Amino acid sequence: MSRAEIVVDVAAIRHNVRRLAQVTGTPVMVVVKADGYGHGMLPSARAARQAGASWLGVATLDEALALRDDGDAGHLLCWLTVPGDDLMPAVARGIDVTAYTVAELDALAEAAVRAGRKARVQLKIDTGLSRGGSTPADWPDLVARARAGEEAGSWVVTGVWSHFASSEVPDDPANEAQEKLFREALDLAHEAGLRPEVRHLANSAAALLRPSARFDLVRCGIAAYGLDPAPGLTPADLGLRPAMTVRADLALVKHVEAGAAVSYNGRWVAPAATTLGLVPVGYADGILRSAGNRAEVLVAGRRRPVRGSVCMDQVVVDLSGDEPSPGEPVVLFGPGTSGEPTAQDWAEAAGTISYEIVTRVGGRLTRRVIDSGSDNEPDDGREN
Ligand SMILES: *Cc1c(COP(=O)(O)O)cnc(C)c1O
Numbered sequence: 001m002s003r004a005e006i007v008v009d010v011a012a013i014r015h016n017v018r019r020l021a022q023v024t025g026t027p028v029m030v031v032v033k034a035d036g037y038g039h040g041m042l043p044s045a046r047a048a049r050q051a052g053a054s055w056l057g058v059a060t061l062d063e064a065l066a067l068r069d070d071g072d073a074g075h076l077l078c079w080l081t082v083p084g085d086d087l088m089p090a091v092a093r094g095i096d097v098t099a100y101t102v103a104e105l106d107a108l109a110e111a112a113v114r115a116g117r118k119a120r121v122q123l124k125i126d127t128g129l130s131r132g133g134s135t136p137a138d139w140p141d142l143v144a145r146a147r148a149g150e151e152a153g154s155w156v157v158t159g160v161w162s163h164f165a166s167s168e169v170p171d172d173p174a175n176e177a178q179e180k181l182f183r184e185a186l187d188l189a190h191e192a193g194l195r196p197e198v199r200h201l202a203n204s205a206a207a208l209l210r211p212s213a214r215f216d217l218v219r220c221g222i223a224a225y226g227l228d229p230a231p232g233l234t235p236a237d238l239g240l241r242p243a244m245t246v247r248a249d250l251a252l253v254k255h256v257e258a259g260a261a262v263s264y265n266g267r268w269v270a271p272a273a274t275t276l277g278l279v280p281v282g283y284a285d286g287i288l289r290s291a292g293n294r295a296e297v298l299v300a301g302r303r304r305p306v307r308g309s310v311c312m313d314q315v316v317v318d319l320s321g322d323e324p325s326p327g328e329p330v331v332l333f334g335p336g337t338s339g340e341p342t343a344q345d346w347a348e349a350a351g352t353i354s355y356e357i358v359t360r361v362g363g364r365l366t367r368r369v370i371d372s373g374s375d376n377e378p379d380d381g382r383e384n
Contacts, residue, residue: 004248004281006367008039010047012243012335015375016224017051019239024207026214029055029077029200031221033063038358039225039244042070043369048224049074051375055198057219061085064095077122077159079132087111087119096120096158100133102145109154121146122159122196123189127181128174129165139185143192150194159198160189164213167206168230175206179213204229208238226335227354228344235335235342241374242342245334246361249327250299252278253319262316263308268293270307275319277304279330282313285363287332288350295349298331298340300324306349333357 021028030053031037036044045056045067056072058064059080067076079098081087087108090097092115099105099121112119123146126133134142146157162182166172182201189196200217202210207218208229223229226242235242253275256262260270277299283289292309297317304317317330331340343354350357374380 002366002368003251004285004365005246006038006361006365007245007247008043008367008369009241009243009245009372009374010043010369011372011375012226012241013039013044013047013224014051015380016226016240016243017048017053017220018375020204020207020218020220020223021052023238024211024214024218026207026218027054027216028207028224029053029057029075029217029219030224031057031203031219032067033057033059033221034359037221037225037355038361040367040369041066044225045070045072055217055219057221061087061090061095061097065089065093068093068095079122079124083107088114091115091117091119094120096122098122098124098132098161099142099146100124100126101138102141105142105145105149109149109152112154118153119155120158121149121155122161122198123157123194125160125162125182125185127162127178127185127201129163129178131163133162136181136185139188140192143189143194146189147192147194157189157194157196159196159200159217160186160194161198161200161219164201164203164206167203167210167213170205170209170230175210175213179210205233208233222355225358227342227358234344242335244343244358244361245340246281246332246365247334248279248281248330248332250277250324250330251280251314252326253323254278261308263292263311265309267309268307273321275321275323276307277317277319277324277328277330279315279317279332280313281332281363281365282311282315284312285365286360287315288346288352288357288360290352291346291350295332295346296341297333298338300328301339303339303341 030048055075064078077096088111124133202213204223296303336342
């Protein structure tokens with residue numbers, strides 16, 4: 001064990017992927033972009049495949065190519081190329097690329113010629129997020145060009161997809177509007193002669209909260225790692241297990257008197273004599289500074305509040321008179337099943353979402369991937 005580390009249990013990822021397929025009744029694309037949401041892209045991807053993920057999804061071409069280099073040969077979609085990206089390796093290696101514009105299709109046609117094989121392309125319609133994707137106004141031209149390219153033998157259009165803006169707020173009328181636009185876009189694609197293998201719209205929250213949005217495939221990121229996909233929808237409610245634990249060894253324990261000002265600028269002043277613990281991780285390791293004076297950690301069986309500002313390399317916690325030995329394990333966050341805070345607790349303390357907590361943690365922390373095998377135990381809950 002190292003002084004401060006991220007521990008990832010791939011058994012939890014396998015369990016979650018199976019659980020998501022079972023709950024949604026839909027094939028699952030496990031999204032492993034951003035180094036598997038901080039869990040390690042390759043181990044997360046392998047765990048997802050072992051659990052039956054029929055697709056993997058990533059943002060960039062580099063991420064997709066790294067999966068192929070690791071030996072992954074399954075369906076794989078990427079969705080964030082930029083002009084000048086060489087699409088030829090993606091075509092050559094059977095990676096599905098996403099096109100938002102006719103210009104991207106033109107570049108893809110040229111890459112397919114160089115690769116000496118047909119590309120696999122998915123078309124994205126922007127139904128209201130106003131991020132990537134074709135606007136509804138440009139959609140007819142995009143599907144016409146896509147169909148022409150199919151007829152010319154440049155590619156197969158394997159998918160049509162879109163992405164929600166507010167899926168974690170199921171009552172937001174934007175969800176209904178986006179789904180309606182998506183259905184219209186699918187109709188236009190069909191009329192243009194396209195017959196995609198997969199039509200997909202839902203991320204984790206929509207996959208769980210909006211059955212009408214499941215179509216042929218659900219794209220699950222956060223839920224595959226066992227984190228809350230929406231406010232009030234806890235992993236325990238869903239039968240999911242957080243896969244990541246962040247722990248450190250307590251560096252120092254000391255007594256301070258009443259009035260001691262703790263950490264930079266004395267943003268916490270001890271109201272009475274207490275004991276303080278020094279945790280050797282800080283914002284350079286992705287521990288958000290905005291969690292200062294708000295988050296908690298688990299030490300010696302109890303939650304201990306962070307006192308004062310989070311520093312670059314260190315955090316001070318209040319041990320309230322207890323005197324655990326230096327070297328005692330500190331759990332910053334984990335599954336929450338042993339009393340430790342969760343990534344969601346840290347997100348609330350820091351005023352952000354759990355996605356940011358797990359993707360930011362890193363810096364000097366080492367990552368240790370374990371396989372507890374807990375997804376093979378009789379109480380794994382697959383029958384639920
Ligand atoms: C990141 C991402 C997802 C996964 O979203 P979660 O909310 O983590 O399930 C799905 N689709 C697209 C396009 C994404 O960028």
